[in-house]
Amino acid sequence: MTTTQAIAFLGLGFFWLHTVLMAAHAWREGQYLRRRLRAWRDGLVPGRVVEARGEGEVFARHRVEQVGRSKGDGRIHFHDRAYVSEVLGGVVELDDGTRIDVGAGTRAEVWVEPGQRRAGEWSTSTDLEGPGAERAVAQATKARGLPRVLESSLGDGSRVWLYGLDMAGPPPRRVGGVEVADPRSSLVSSFDPRPWAARHARRAQLAAVAFVVLAGACSLAMLWPPRFGSLGVGGALAAVVVFNLLQLFLKLVRDHVRVPPIHRVGGLWRSPRSVSS
């Protein structure tokens, strides 16, 4: 075997090492959601808000604090700065008739149905027109940008699912600059989170399997006899491409399974003039 061939095999070894690491990461993302599902098995209870004590009759709310930036081309790109969950307090009547009093300031994640339109969101270019649009674009071109807050709130009559509000849930940990919520974190949700978590856990773990299958296909092509022939070249090239693509796929998986309170919202607004031109 020549040195070149030995290095090619070494490269294949590193390709597999990193494929397994990426698959393990995707799998772990799914495992995290499954741990949450296990925690919810005893203690996730549905109910309805019968008294909301927060300002504007709000029981709980979720805010996405954003900043919009533009390079003056009539588009504003919104970047999420912070995700804030707040419980403002009230009374919830559970499905079994029990009423529980939730104090203001109770630490809990607020989950809102993904895809729901939020207050403050400009979903079409006609939400903002004329001088307002021009002012917004002008401000977005400045260093401070254009602040915006997207808000979803749960008030009187809202259907909710609660977990862990009767106990002091563990606070999120901060490791190396990144916050990680404990699977036993308290929760106020506007929808049943279990199907969401189960579906996303399944997708993350299927992705992990898909990573390994893709790597296997490239390796098979690369090693197909005669080794280092034309198919081998194709397989090796595919391995280099797939190696880089898997990293992007892992990011897609991680973003996809982020729990709703920290799910990336972003947003792009185009001024009416830039849309019509």
Added chain:
Amino acid sequence: MKVVANEARAREPWLVRRREEWRQVGIVATYLALLLTPVFWAPARHPAVFVAACYFSFLNAVVIHNHLHKGVFHAKGLNRAFRFVLSFGALYPASANVPAHNLVHHHFGDDGQPDWAAPGHVQFRWHLLNLLHFPNVVGPNTFTGVKRWADVSRHPGFALQYNAETAVAFALTGALMTVDFWAALAFVVIPQLYGARSILRINLIQHDGCDTTSSWNHSRNFVGRAFNWIMCNNGLHTIHHNRAGLHWADLWDAHEREVASRIDPRLQERSMLSYLLRTYALRFEREAPVDGDRIESSEDVAVLPSTRERLAAAEASAIAEVP
């Protein structure tokens, strides 16, 4: 006045801004020779050449870091051209460093969100896996982050330069693959990827277990003299963050003057190799982080320019290098 200016210009070294820059030019020239020779000359296809190419690929990425902070050459055109050379060496566009490193990383955050290269992006219990896996996560974070930055950047030349560097890097590498595919894969592509991924890994090595909210204990330093000679003082990371506008050749004096007596001794390692062995091979889990607030005195903090001024210095030097 004109005489003084002429005399000052006459004292400047030829072509490069500082005499020390020839070291970086030499590193890149050596690296290119190691990359290209095996493709065209079979006797150079030797394990030692491969290992040397991987090592110099990492040094090439270090040069990218320094060059994107402060250009090597007097002439802007030459600096821009050098970026193409560096980009080929790393198989990624060198200009990516402007938003990724000079702006986001020096802020230790992305406008309220974590630094694209924050150590916490990897959280395996077995810490060695974090070291190996780190570039797999941080690479795409950087790629998507740079794209978002380019969408709103008011420097029209950035996107053109970035895309051009990408095209040149891939085109040259592709061309070499048509000369001899397996030689190019083994002796060009693998070293390129090694260097690019290693420089991402350095973020973990330099900041894991540190307190990025603190004034002095936010970075780990490697203070071996020989190490810093070949690494162009990139082992001195605290002073680099605190005085981002300082040229790399001036970091050693500044480190000894300002940093050495102020930071936790655990953040001054003599040898990177022994640190890596101790932290990743001989230890299973992550170490407990340093608590900067507990260690730093108000006098220590007062010595520095304010956080706002330091970030402004980092931004100013970053933007100066954007086309």
